Amino acid sequence: MSQPQRDPTPIQRLSVLPASQRVLERLRSAGTRFHANDNIAEYLEDGELDAIEAEVAAKAQEMLRALVIDVDNDHNTRDTGRRLARMFVRELFAGRYQQAPAVTEFPNAERLNELMIVGPLRVRSACSHHLCPIMGRVWVGVLPDADSNLIGLSKYARLIDWIMSRPQIQEEAVSQIANLLEQRLKPDGIAVVMEADHYCMHWRGVKDDESKMINSVMRGRFLADPSLRKEFLSLRHRG
16 A cells, blocks of 8 residues: 655755745744845855845846847847846845854953044945945944944945945935944944935936935934034044
């Protein structure tokens, strides 16, 4: 007599799903948010990012077909789906899929407690509404205290690029940057100002190529002390 078939185990069921669906199941099981500007690196297993890139390439090619582009015979777009997939997964949105960059922290041995400003640092991202470029600059103000951690100047650029390498809106990006630096440095105060061009306005819609967005986040002493906030904004503007 034939043996009755057993229902597949959860692991067996997951193994036959596309990689994107396997990651999605893990995220949902963990109750973890996976918005466009969230990092999901800890839910990826070996080889899955390659598989996701291949899925994106196939779907991007189908999008071009739906736009009535002859991707089979047009030599300019024959490999566009593959190029798009690599660009989004490995470059523009890499901050979603990669762990935070390694950053060496060292103690505030000299007990520094004066304002320091880092910037302007170039930032690049993509608007999560239209996936159009966001190009701009960011300034960071730090007021350390005796127990603060300190990091090298280049590490600010690495951490900020990790945040910005995701589909973003600028208002949330500055908050994410402030949150990350607060967690890493534990300063007496942190301030972030971002000024950026949004190509969803320049390139489409109203097509206004003169406008910029400037916004800021102030934490700790920068929020409580108007004179410190004024000093930071004045030095940032002068720079």
